[in-house]
Amino acid sequence: MExxxxxxxxxxxxxAEPILVKSPGRINIIGEHTDYNGxxxxxxxxxxxxxxxxxxxDDSEIHLFSESYQEKYTGNINNVKIADKAWANxxxxxxxxxxxxxFPLSGFNLYMYGNVPLGAGLSSSAAVECATAYALAxxxxxxxxxxxxxxxxxxxxxxxxGVNCGIMDQFASVFGQRDYAxxxxxxxxxxxxxxxxxxxxxxxxxxxxxxxxxxxxxYNERRAxxxxxxxxxxxxxxxxxxxxxxxxxxxxxxxxxxxxxxxTKCSYVVAEIARVKRAAIALKDGDLDExxxxxxxxxxxxxxxxxxxxxxxxxxxxxxxxxxxxxxARMMGGGFxxxxxxxxxxxxxxxxxxxxxKAYLHEFDLVLSAYIVxxxxxxxxxxxxxxxxxTP
Ligand code: ADP
Ligand code: MG
Numbered sequence: 249m250e251x252x253x254x255x256x257x258x259x260x261x262x263x264a265e266p267i268l269v270k271s272p273g274r275i276n277i278i279g280e281h282t283d284y285n286g287x288x289x290x291x292x293x294x295x296x297x298x299x300x301x302x303x304x305x306d307d308s309e310i311h312l313f314s315e316s317y318q319e320k321y322t323g324n325i326n327n328v329k330i331a332d333k334a335w336a337n338x339x340x341x342x343x344x345x346x347x348x349x350x351f352p353l354s355g356f357n358l359y360m361y362g363n364v365p366l367g368a369g370l371s372s373s374a375a376v377e378c379a380t381a382y383a384l385a386x387x388x389x390x391x392x393x394x395x396x397x398x399x400x401x402x403x404x405x406x407x408x409x410g411v412n413c414g415i416m417d418q419f420a421s422v423f424g425q426r427d428y429a430x431x432x433x434x435x436x437x438x439x440x441x442x443x444x445x446x447x448x449x450x451x452x453x454x455x456x457x458x459x460x461x462x463x464x465x466x467y468n469e470r471r472a473x474x475x476x477x478x479x480x481x482x483x484x485x486x487x488x489x490x491x492x493x494x495x496x497x498x499x500x501x502x503x504x505x506x507x508x509x510x511x512t513k514c515s516y517v518v519a520e521i522a523r524v525k526r527a528a529i530a531l532k533d534g535d536l537d538e539x540x541x542x543x544x545x546x547x548x549x550x551x552x553x554x555x556x557x558x559x560x561x562x563x564x565x566x567x568x569x570x571x572x573x574x575x576x577a578r579m580m581g582g583g584f585x586x587x588x589x590x591x592x593x594x595x596x597x598x599x600x601x602x603x604x605x606k607a608y609l610h611e612f613d614l615v616l617s618a619y620i621v622x623x624x625x626x627x628x629x630x631x632x633x634x635x636x637x638x639t640p
Contacts, residue, residue: 374405
């Protein structure tokens with residue numbers, strides 16, 4: 249759907265003149281399960297986004313329409329509560345966030361369209377939240393920083409979707425820049441843009457199209473194990489707050505003797521934070537071989553030590569591991585399903601997608617989806633002058 253069509257669709261429903269904004273999905277190049285440990289991550293925004301058309305109303309009503317679900321929702325600013333439509337909650341959570349911060353919101357009409365694959369680990373939910381936050385801020389000319397928009401969006405995910413996520417997804421959606429990855433310090437929120445120069449190679453995602461139910465319980469268990477490790481070390485080093493502050497030596501001395509499994513989990517996190525730093529250096533040096541090696545190491549760690557992979561993800565990484573045209577591959581996201589992210593030589597991508605899809609179908613009787621990733625810009629207003637380049 250082009251911007252012009254979005255505007256037209258909005259007008260047909262609401263008979264008003266909207267402003268248009270968009271906010272993208274994201275990938276994460278490296279730095280998995282490090283965010284809630286105060287560590288480093290390296291996301292980049294992609295060129296698939298959620299688009300919002302929005303206008304003010306004279307009353308306090310909230311009117312929402314989702315193009316993807318062909319559904320509407322009607323509510324009121326004076327009584328914002330969790331709805332029984334999941335898609336509406338990501339929007340209402342943001343409304344709630346503005347109200348809790350005492351921003352004066354009046355009623356509005358909103359039409360939403362998106363082409364970020366849903367539930368694939370590209371953070372379509374953050375794209376919805378950030379597009380909504382950005383749209384409301386623009387519509388009302390709120391004096392609010394981009395970081396606060398990301399924080400309001402994150403809180404919406406916590407409180408209206410019940411997902412206790414870190415800040416990475418919303419940060420990437422708001423702050424992304426085409427051709428750049430961002431190294432984000434999840435503790436201080438300091439960040440650095442790193443040119444993503446992949447000459448002759450592209451990032452390709454293979455979507456397992458599975459989501460194993462273990463995901464949520466394992467996530468909570470891992471968080472608890474990380475906190476336990478920190479607690480044991482804190483007795484000896486009171487300044488330690490997160491695994492971010494911990495060294496492998498500390499783990500060997502104070503965690504391993506108490507519980508070997510907790511040690512293994514914490515050790516993965518400490519190693520992964522170090523890998524993000526090495527990956528940033530590799531990217532700056534243009535050393536894609538090194539970046540790829542680090543990604544394989546991350547996968548090994550997530551699969552064997554942290555144990556959040558699954559047979560489908562492991563299979564996809566195994567398939568490309570020894571191919572000269574694939575520099576690196578790893579599972580991306582929380583685990584137990586979703587996508588793998590691969591660095592693949594451009595000319596080989598098509599035939600490799602065919603080959604891997606066939607092998608995947610044969611092994612699991614499941615269809616694989618593949619996405620060739622282009623990076624994109626973060627949240628922004630879509631100006632009339634740039635309509636042409638915003639064809640999804
Ligand atoms: P992910 O963030 O990895 O894509 P989630 O399960 O966190 O997966 O979020 C997916 C949910 O976000 C969808 O089920 C839907 O409720 C909402 N969503 C995402 N994109 C859209 C869209 N374009 N329109 C309406 N709702 C959307
Ligand atoms: Mg999500």
